[in-house]
Amino acid sequence: MNALEQLSESTAAAVQLAAQGIVRVEGRRRLPSSGLLWSDGDLVVTAHHTIERRSDVRVGLPGGETVEAKVLGRDPATDLAVLRLPRPSGKPLALAEPTQVRAGHLVLAVARPGESAQATMGIISAIDGGWRTPFGGHLDAFIQSDVVMYPGFSGGALVDALGRLVGMNTSGVLRGVSLAVPGATLARIAKTLVEHGRVRRGYLGVGVQPAKLAKAHEPSGQTTGLLVASVEGGSPAEKGGILLGDVLLSMGGKPLSAMDDLLAALSGEEVGKATSIDLIRGGKTTSLKVTIGERPAPVEEDE
Amino acid sequence: MTQSWLEELSASAAAVADRARASLVTVVQRGRGVGSGILWSPGWVVTNAHVARADRLSLSWGAGNAVPARVRARDLRLDLAILEFDEPFGQPAVFGDSTALRPGEWVFAVGNPWGVVGGVTGGVVIDAAAGRDGAWLALDLHLRPGHSGGAVVNVRGEVVGVNTMMNGPDVGLAIGSTAVRRFLAEHGLAKTITHLDQAA
Numbered sequence: 001m002n003a004l005e006q007l008s009e010s011t012a013a014a015v016q017l018a019a020q021g022i023v024r025v026e027g028r029r030r031l032p033s034s035g036l037l038w039s040d041g042d043l044v045v046t047a048h049h050t051i052e053r054r055s056d057v058r059v060g061l062p063g064g065e066t067v068e069a070k071v072l073g074r075d076p077a078t079d080l081a082v083l084r085l086p087r088p089s090g091k092p093l094a095l096a097e098p099t100q101v102r103a104g105h106l107v108l109a110v111a112r113p114g115e116s117a118q119a120t121m122g123i124i125s126a127i128d129g130g131w132r133t134p135f136g137g138h139l140d141a142f143i144q145s146d147v148v149m150y151p152g153f154s155g156g157a158l159v160d161a162l163g164r165l166v167g168m169n170t171s172g173v174l175r176g177v178s179l180a181v182p183g184a185t186l187a188r189i190a191k192t193l194v195e196h197g198r199v200r201r202g203y204l205g206v207g208v209q210p211a212k213l214a215k216a217h218e219p220s221g222q223t224t225g226l227l228v229a230s231v232e233g234g235s236p237a238e239k240g241g242i243l244l245g246d247v248l249l250s251m252g253g254k255p256l257s258a259m260d261d262l263l264a265a266l267s268g269e270e271v272g273k274a275t276s277i278d279l280i281r282g283g284k285t286t287s288l289k290v291t292i293g294e295r296p297a298p299v300e301e302d303e
Numbered sequence: 304m305t306q307s308w309l310e311e312l313s314a315s316a317a318a319v320a321d322r323a324r325a326s327l328v329t330v331v332q333r334g335r336g337v338g339s340g341i342l343w344s345p346g347w348v349v350t351n352a353h354v355a356r357a358d359r360l361s362l363s364w365g366a367g368n369a370v371p372a373r374v375r376a377r378d379l380r381l382d383l384a385i386l387e388f389d390e391p392f393g394q395p396a397v398f399g400d401s402t403a404l405r406p407g408e409w410v411f412a413v414g415n416p417w418g419v420v421g422g423v424t425g426g427v428v429i430d431a432a433a434g435r436d437g438a439w440l441a442l443d444l445h446l447r448p449g450h451s452g453g454a455v456v457n458v459r460g461e462v463v464g465v466n467t468m469m470n471g472p473d474v475g476l477a478i479g480s481t482a483v484r485r486f487l488a489e490h491g492l493a494k495t496i497t498h499l500d501q502a503a
Contacts, residue, residue, distance in 0.1 A: 002311065002315040003308055003309075003311040003312035003314075003315045004312055004315030004316050004319060004409065004458045005315070005458045005459070006312075007312055007409060007458075008408050008409035008457075008458040009408075011407040011408070011409065011427060012405040012406070012407040012408040013407075014407060015405065015406050015407030016405065016407070019406075108407060108427075110406075110407075114430070115432075116406070116430070116431075116432060117406050118406050118429050118430045118441070119406040119407040119427060119428070119429060119443075120426075120427065120429055120443040121407070121426060121427040121443055148429075148443055148473045148474060150429055150430075150441070150474060
């Protein structure tokens, strides 16, 4: 075989291997999406935005059989949903070692919107540390590739040249960007969804924007805080006494200099806890106790 | 070591492109622009029906050669046509088996995109059984106007499809060679096909 035949054989083999762990997910009216066999092969991880109903979700297995699946839980913030199959139905993909995935590496998107597996090819465009989605979820890494997201590819796998899982592809998080939710995030969120059916996230009930401070705040030395532009009625923030125009400086002792600091401070473990918030009001620094609430689940529509 | 393998890969790809170009013809419909065609036997060209709407066409190849051609068969539903001409030239293509294609396998498409003679684009097979009847190929490459009627070849240079349409800017759709063979056989050209099978 010449080099081109070797390349072609290798990419086709990687797809064939990965396809064994990829299923079709029928959870919306239009085209089916894809999903990854997970855990002992009795779970499926898929893209939340492709599951439009709570019941009558069906999964097409690699062997061709179609089975009923139960929606165990979903997390819109990371665009993940977990389904349970009636029985173990195949072997999940092996994970790629995250530290070895670099920009420029060859990757394949493997999906199963129809009977057989489908694939597109590209390279890793960017891979970076932790990243927060526009919906407030935390991804353990930001993984962007230039693979074509053919219809039904959301929920499918981004695999390396050996067919190992780099992440779950989704076009539901960033429009026009082929983003993959990394394997570590899949494991973390899937575990929570299996145990609790949802991912708890803290909730304050304020709209904020970064604001430059008149002088650096001591002892943190931070030069920006978060200006409160809105307070929701009945929210933990209102109950705790936060007012429009306050500039939040820290929460639980951790500085709030950027929007992401606030989202990071509102993790699920904080729900129900009374936390002290330092803020500037009328030019003076003051402190309030606020009991963190739980972010309400988005309204789901049954068909 | 790695670099030399990549160079070898690049050279292999260029060789496949050269081979595919050797069987490429330009189909000219007066006033309707240009399409592409595949020389599959001396005196015969296969192309898309939408590239051969006129009854009288001309074929060009190489540096300024041109011959008149007649439509031998045309099926608008399949979007395939067979053209015949009197002055055999060029190197006939070798046909491969589209049903043997696997997703992730590499292919190249040649044609005359935007009138650029011999333009090549490459990528992997997305779906080897696309379309309602499974006779189509969905490809992760960039077809453009003028590619229509040209060949999709595999890494061995065998024709596995006929470029037919774009599905957005990043996905090309081609008619698989199996459907093309059937079409040729239905029009009494089975003998030649058998010969090409042996060649393949």
